Amino acid sequence: MEKQEKMKIAINGGIGFGAKLNAKQLVAISKYMEEDEELELTTFQQLYVEVPADKEKEVIEEFTKVGLACYPVGNFVKSLRTCNFCKGEEAEGMPVAKELNRRIAGKPVPVTLKAAYTGCAVGCGEPMLSDIGVMKNRDRFNLYVGGKAKGKDAEVGSLLLENLSSEELYEAVEKIIAGYAETGKKRETFYKYTKRVGLPYLIK
Template sequence: MQTKKYIPLAVNGGIGYGAKLKPKQLAVLGQYLEEESEIELTTLQQLIVQIPEEELDEVKRRFDEVGLSYYKVGKFVKNIRTCNFCKGEEEEGMPVAKELNRRIAGQEVPFTLRPAYTGCPIGCGEPLINDIGIMKDQDTYELYIGGLSKGRDARPGKLVRANLEPEELYDLVDRILDIYRENGKKREKFYRFVDRFGFEKIIEELEAV
């Protein structure tokens, strides 16, 4: 008897204010999970589910229909973590967070990379203690890298640049990911890469373009 193969997917309700799911989304999830399946809830506002490989295309189609977002599991850029509440989509720059997520989530990198976004300097989305952090300040954006949230080495990220317009932000993040891919060692966590390669050297490469 052939053993059924399962593919892990990281699933959430899309980029928005906090981790929210609708009843119809939960119902669709339930259709494709076996009775004894375990669902992992991560700190990145994701559910990790195991999908039978032969059903994968159908599952993705159904997820699309009900607005569920799904991502690869492993050494990829994760979906952007966002604030749990804000004052309004346009005011807090959520369209920028959604566009940045569309551009970078799922990109392959040397090791799992966690980006975070917050719509104001209060920082509910914890951008300063994630690998890549974006903070909206009035009408522009600040970009931080190299934050770490846990352990003895916990520290805030360093400011790469402030007063960024959306297109400048997208371009800088793309180039930082390129630098990490080109120079990072296999399974080298991003904060360790920043320490080894050097924050100043990253800035030099960004400014050289």
């Protein structure tokens, strides 16, 4: 019997009040797992699931119906890492996080790019340690770039722009990612890209 070809997709419960999955979502995921198979939980707040390659579209539709968000695996912008939005949807800017994620997640880039968002200065979403980080400050947004969480040369991101409106934020982040996708070298991480290009030139 010919072995069925499988492919890996990344899923999570979408952006909400904490990283959670409900019973319907767990049942949907379990349909595509063997009894002794394990799920891989990534640092991007995603689960990797292997599904039949010839049923990718069908599976994604099924997952989407139960509220799961699906993303490609590999050198793409990962889904937005967020805080738990502890003070409510409007106060913590969840609509902005959802819209930013919609605009950037899944875009192809030279090397996997991690973006993070936090609704206040506490920074639970770890924006300062991400390639691109957003920190909400009252009703405006500060944008950080070039954070690096791993290695001996780990460092916090640099403040690139501050006091942005939501639309200014979307425009700036999309421009930065487009520039990286177009001019980043093969296997060049975003951290190295920011060092090579220089902060002032990331959005020009």
